[in-house]
Every structure is written in structure tokens, then in C-alpha cells.
Amino acid sequence: MSTQVATQNTLVKVILAILLPPLAVFMNSGLGTQFWLNLVLTIVGFWIVGVIHALIVVL
Template sequence: MSTQVASQNTLLKVILAILLPPLAVFMHSGLSTQFWLNLVLTIVGFWIIGIIHALIVVL
């Protein structure tokens, strides 16, 4: 049962990584350097790079 919950949690994070990359990174690692890096990448305009970075962090 716990593996099903973990896979649903991962699926949610992957969907969020595509739609809102900083939120997915925040859910995964909190207010860490990874979150701030992703936030800067996404805000500066490298949205695609923000998505790729979020997917790397989440997966």
C-alpha cells in the first residue's frame, strides 16, 4: 500500500514540475538551494530549463 502512495506522490510532483517547477522542488526539498535556483531559472525566463531542473530534482 505504501508503494502506491509513493508512486502517487511522485506522479503529483512530476505534474507540478511541468506546470509549476518551483512548487515541485519546494515540495521535494523545502527552502533549499535547489528551490532558489529553480525559482531564479523559472523567473528569469528559462521556464524549460526550470522544468528540466525540477524533474531532475524530483526524480
């Protein structure tokens, strides 16, 4: 049962990584360096770089 919950959690984080990269990183790592880096990458216009970074952090 816990494997299914972990899989569903990962699926939600991957979907969020595509739609809202900083939120996915925040859910995975908290309010640390990874979050701020992702937020800056996403805000300055490199949305796709923010998505890639979020997917790397989440997966």
C-alpha cells in the same frame, strides 16, 4: 500500500514540475538552494530549464 502512495506522490510532483517547477522542488527539497535556483531559472525566462531542473530534483 506505501508503494502506491509513493507512486502517486511522485506523479503529483512530476505534474507540478511541468506546471509550476518551483513548487515541485519546494515539495521535494524544502526551502533550500535547489528551490532558489529553480525559482531564478523559472523567473528569468528559462521556463523549460526550470522544468528540466525540477524533474531532475523530483526524480
